[in-house]
Amino acid sequence: MTKSRIIGGLFAALLVGGAGVIFALTWRPPMAAIDPPSARTFDADLVRRGRELAAVGNCSDCHTTRRGPNFAGGLPVPTPFGTIFSSNITPDPETGIGRWSEEAFRRAMRSGVDRGGRHLYPTFPYDHFTHVSDEDDRALYAYLMTREPVQAPLRDNRLSFPYNQRILIAGWKLLFLRRDAYQPDPGKSAEWNRGAYLVEGLAHCGACHTPRNGLGAERATATFAGGDVDNWQAYALNAQSPSPVPWNEDALYAYLCGGWHPDHGTARGPMAEVVSNLSSIPAGDVRAIATYMAGVFGAPTPDRQRQGEAVLAQAKSESTVASEPVSEGAAIYAAACATCHESGRAPPYGGINLAFSTAISAPDPRNLANIVLSGVRPVEGERSPIMPGFAASMDDGQIASLLKYLRSHVSKQPAWSGVSEIVEEARRTQTAFLQTAAGPRNAPADPSQRDQP
Amino acid sequence: MMTLRVNGYEYEVDAEPDTPLLYVLRDDLKLNAAKYGCGLGQCGACTVMVDGKAVLSCVTPLVLLEGKRVTTLEGLGTVSEPAPIQRAFMEEQAAQCGYCIAGMMMRAQALLQRNPKASDDDIRAELAPHLCRCGTHMRILRAVHRAARLMDTAELSPSDQRGAQ
Numbered sequence: 001m002t003k004s005r006i007i008g009g010l011f012a013a014l015l016v017g018g019a020g021v022i023f024a025l026t027w028r029p030p031m032a033a034i035d036p037p038s039a040r041t042f043d044a045d046l047v048r049r050g051r052e053l054a055a056v057g058n059c060s061d062c063h064t065t066r067r068g069p070n071f072a073g074g075l076p077v078p079t080p081f082g083t084i085f086s087s088n089i090t091p092d093p094e095t096g097i098g099r100w101s102e103e104a105f106r107r108a109m110r111s112g113v114d115r116g117g118r119h120l121y122p123t124f125p126y127d128h129f130t131h132v133s134d135e136d137d138r139a140l141y142a143y144l145m146t147r148e149p150v151q152a153p154l155r156d157n158r159l160s161f162p163y164n165q166r167i168l169i170a171g172w173k174l175l176f177l178r179r180d181a182y183q184p185d186p187g188k189s190a191e192w193n194r195g196a197y198l199v200e201g202l203a204h205c206g207a208c209h210t211p212r213n214g215l216g217a218e219r220a221t222a223t224f225a226g227g228d229v230d231n232w233q234a235y236a237l238n239a240q241s242p243s244p245v246p247w248n249e250d251a252l253y254a255y256l257c258g259g260w261h262p263d264h265g266t267a268r269g270p271m272a273e274v275v276s277n278l279s280s281i282p283a284g285d286v287r288a289i290a291t292y293m294a295g296v297f298g299a300p301t302p303d304r305q306r307q308g309e310a311v312l313a314q315a316k317s318e319s320t321v322a323s324e325p326v327s328e329g330a331a332i333y334a335a336a337c338a339t340c341h342e343s344g345r346a347p348p349y350g351g352i353n354l355a356f357s358t359a360i361s362a363p364d365p366r367n368l369a370n371i372v373l374s375g376v377r378p379v380e381g382e383r384s385p386i387m388p389g390f391a392a393s394m395d396d397g398q399i400a401s402l403l404k405y406l407r408s409h410v411s412k413q414p415a416w417s418g419v420s421e422i423v424e425e426a427r428r429t430q431t432a433f434l435q436t437a438a439g440p441r442n443a444p445a446d447p448s449q450r451d452q453p
Numbered sequence: 454m455m456t457l458r459v460n461g462y463e464y465e466v467d468a469e470p471d472t473p474l475l476y477v478l479r480d481d482l483k484l485n486a487a488k489y490g491c492g493l494g495q496c497g498a499c500t501v502m503v504d505g506k507a508v509l510s511c512v513t514p515l516v517l518l519e520g521k522r523v524t525t526l527e528g529l530g531t532v533s534e535p536a537p538i539q540r541a542f543m544e545e546q547a548a549q550c551g552y553c554i555a556g557m558m559m560r561a562q563a564l565l566q567r568n569p570k571a572s573d574d575d576i577r578a579e580l581a582p583h584l585c586r587c588g589t590h591m592r593i594l595r596a597v598h599r600a601a602r603l604m605d606t607a608e609l610s611p612s613d614q615r616g617a618q
Contacts, residue, residue, distance in 0.1 A: 067574055328516075335471030335514030340493065378495075388494030392506035393513040 026170035028117040031107070036091055036098035036149075042142040050143025053136055055277040056285065057129075057202045061270070062086045072096075072150040077123050078230070079216065082159035084123045092149040105141045106134065111179065112169070119169035121157070122176075122216065131182045131201035176217035195292025198285060205293075208234035208270065224296050226363070231429040232269040233366050235358055239298050242361045244411075245308040246300035252290035257283065259384075263312065265352040266385045268376050269367065276379065307412075315353040329405025332398055336390065348385035354410050361411045365403045365419055369426035372399055391427065399423045455515060459484065460528030470516035475499045478510060478525060486526035486555040490584070497583030500556035501525045507563040526555045529562060538562045541600035542593075549587035557583050561597045565604060571597070 054060070063071045063086050073088040091098040097105065097115070104115040112126035113119055120126065132140075162168060182201060184193040199205050208229040210218040219225075226236035235242055245263040255261040259275040267275040278286055300308065340351035354360060359368040375389030390399070400420045407416055416422075457466045459482060468477055473492075478484045478501070487510050490498030494512035501510045502524040530536030535543065538558050548554045557580060564571050564579045571579070576597045585593070 067578065331470055331516045332514075335516045336512065339512075386495055388509050388512050393503055393508040393517050398517060 025174065026119070026167050028107075028111075028113045028119070030117040031101060031104040031115050033099035033115070034101045036093050037145060039146040042146050046139050046142040047146050050139035050141070052281045052285075053140050053202060054143050055280050056198055057140070057204070058274050058277050059089070060277065061273040062123075063089050069148070069150045069152070071144065071147055072152040074152060074155055076155075079123060081163040081216065082157065084121050084157045084159070085155035086123075087154055088150065088152045089144055090147050090150045090152075091145045092151050095151050095153045096149060097144065098149060102138060102141045105144075106137045109137050109140075111177065112173065119166045119173070121166075121169060122172060125204040125207040127177055127218065128201055128204035128207060130177065130179050131197070133181075133197075136202065172215060172217070175215070189291070191288045191291045192295065194285070195288035195290070198289055199292050199296075203289065205237070209237050229270050231366060231426065232370060233362055233364060234270075235362060237293060237296055241297060241358075242363065242413075243358045244311045244356055244361050246304055247294070247297050249290045249294035252293055253287055256286050256290060260348040262347050262352075263356055264358065265356055266348050266376060268371060272376075311355050315355045327401065327405055328398070329401035329403070330409070332394070332402045333405055333409075336394075337402075340387070349383075351387065354406065357406075357410065360406050361413055365407070365416050365422050366426060368403055368406065369399060369423045370430055372402065373426060373430050391430070396420065396423045396427060455519065457515070457518060457523065458521070459523045460525060466515065468515060471514045473511050474501070474508075474513045474515060474518060474523065475510040477515065478523075484525050484527050487559075488552055488555060490552070490556075495584075496553070497556045497560065497580075498553050500559045500583070502559055502563050505563060505566055507560040524559075526558060529558075536562075537603035538565070538597075538600040541603055542596045545592045545596040545599055547589050547592040547596040549589045553583055553585045553587075554593075557585070557593055561600065565597070565601050569601060569604060571601060573598075 060070060062075055062077065063073050065072075065075045068074060069090070071088070071090045073086040075086040076083045077086060088096040090096040093099050100108075100115045107113050108115075108120065108124075109126060109129040109132055111130065112122060112124060157164065182197050185196070188196075206218055206223060206227075208227050210223050211225055211227045213219050218227075224237040225240055227234045237247075241247065243264060247264070251261050251263060255264060255267065256275055256278050259272065259279065260266040278289075337351070337354075341354050343350050345351075357368075359365075359371060362368070371387070372394070373389055373391040376385050376387040378384045378386045394402070397420075400423050403419050403423065404415065407413065454465055454467055455470070457464045457477065459478070464482060466477055466481060468481065475487055475489060478487055479489070487501050488498040489511065490496035492511050494509040497509065499509055499511040500507050502508065503513070503518065504521050505524075526539070530539045538561055542548060542554060542558060560579060560583065561576070564576065568575060573594065576594055580593070580597075
């Protein structure tokens with residue numbers, strides 16, 4: 001045997017071995033299709049629990065299109081890599097999950113693999129759902145399998161090469177999917193631990209509020225430091241929070257239950273759907289989330305506490321309308337905004353005093369531009385905050401002057417850069433967002449369904 | 454003093470820049486089609502068009518209207534020469550008390566100018582911000598569809614063209 005043949009043989013063995021390793025790491029077996037189980041085979045209490053859990057997970061938000069049937073999927077989710085469409089999670093046997101066993105459902109939640117063995121894109125946040133307990137997965141499965149089946153075929157993702165190669169997802173999982181079950185911290189209260197389990201798992205708060213790296217994974221060194229979703233800024237929820245008045249547990253609880261707080265304003269954009277869902281779950285779970293998140297925010301520094309108290313005191317006293325508007329932005333604020341935002345009517349039905357606005361103190365003006373353009377839509381059939389949008393009556397230049405005025409006059413933060421470009425971009429994306437995102441009509445939060453499975 | 458362009462005419466208006474457009478239309482220009490409903494931009498009765506887009510005139514101060522074109526229902530057609538949207542609402546008898554209808558027509562007009570083939574869902578979504586406490590919702594829907602057909606087939610009168618500019 002010559003030396004070259006030995007090397008050649010070794011090389012071939014390595015190649016075969018390597019291919020075997022790659023195969024083992026990426027291939028997942030399909031799971032057997034089942035006959036769709038009848039809704040009557042599921043225990044009513046389990047289904048009810050599943051409904052609450054689906055609300056914690058905010059499932060309807062991504063899996064329902066505007067004016068589309070609940071959980072039938074098809075929502076385009078923009079990512080830096082292309083557009084991914086959400087899937088149909090109704091129990092339709094052909095286009096939904098009707099033929100999925102509970103085991104297949106649990107595997108999808110745990111490790112992001114569908115019944116047929118395909119790797120799922122992590123827009124489905126299984127990096128969080130992997131922490132959900134078997135018991136909770138069972139309840140979620142029971143809830144979804146008892147919904148109305150809807151025939152709605154999967155829409156093809158719009159991804160370019162190489163992102164359209166699902167084999168890459170297996171590599172992503174090796175790098176970023178930590179499948180360890182949630183470990184309670186015995187040094188903390190039961191409530192804190194319950195909150196940690198929900199926030200880090202099913203509620204997947206970090207999916208929006210934690211910044212992502214170049215490969216689209218949450219940055220482990222920057223948890224809750226603020227992220228992006230649908231061209232909205234998901235604010236930092238740690239010590240870097242831009243909120244003028246520091247958050248505390250009671251404020252978080254009230255905000256997450258009711259969708260607003262007098263010192264912080266109203267949930268809007270993608271967060272409106274989250275609180276709409278949270279309003280329908282047991283108060284104890286919301287309290288647990290608030291307890292845990294208050295710890296993430298941390299106690300404010302004395303300096304920050306003082307600033308918050310100053311804002312509260314100032315908001316109670318003076319009017320912020322300049323007596324003689326000196327700029328276009330000031331004139332627009334006085335004419336179009338102050339009539340509600342300084343009306344003195346109690347929130348949430350009167351406009352919030354803008355000194356409390358996190359949008360105006362935020363690192364960039366995206367959210368403020370979005371809210372001026374689109375306003376706050378009312379929730380159907382419920383008393384709810386409302387603000388008219390100004391997309392049709394203000395042009396981009398007028399909105400940019402208004403934003404610059406608010407930043408310099410209301411916030412203590414340095415001026416924003418690139419305001420005009422951000423307003424133009426906001427107008428483009430808000431139009432798309434309003435056409436595709438689910439409206440405030442949200443299945444689990446529908447009051448008529450609150451006490452039913 | 455500012456110049457306000459309404460229905461193709463220019464008016465010199467003596468009002469503060471924070472005056473809502475609705476007040477100027479009704480009180481100064483005597484254009485009473487746009488109605489005062491809530492005054493907070495929540496009911497839609499005051500809707501007019503600005504540069505072809507539906508706008509709530511009660512929360513639109515004059516300061517925003519420099520150099521823009523305002524169109525009210527009066528600018529679309531007259532009693533003797535109604536615009537397609539007005540004819541359609543009359544033919545479908547879509548008004549009951551009628552207070553909300555001028556606003557509904559203006560937003561429907563803006564929708565059809567933007568999307569002449571608006572579907573039932575499009576119309577429902579577009580008109581959702583308009584409150585109506587009477588009982589003609591289905592007729593209003595039919596009227597907007599009829600207006601779309603009329604616009605597609607009828608010759609536009611000069612007044613329509615002005616409204617749709």
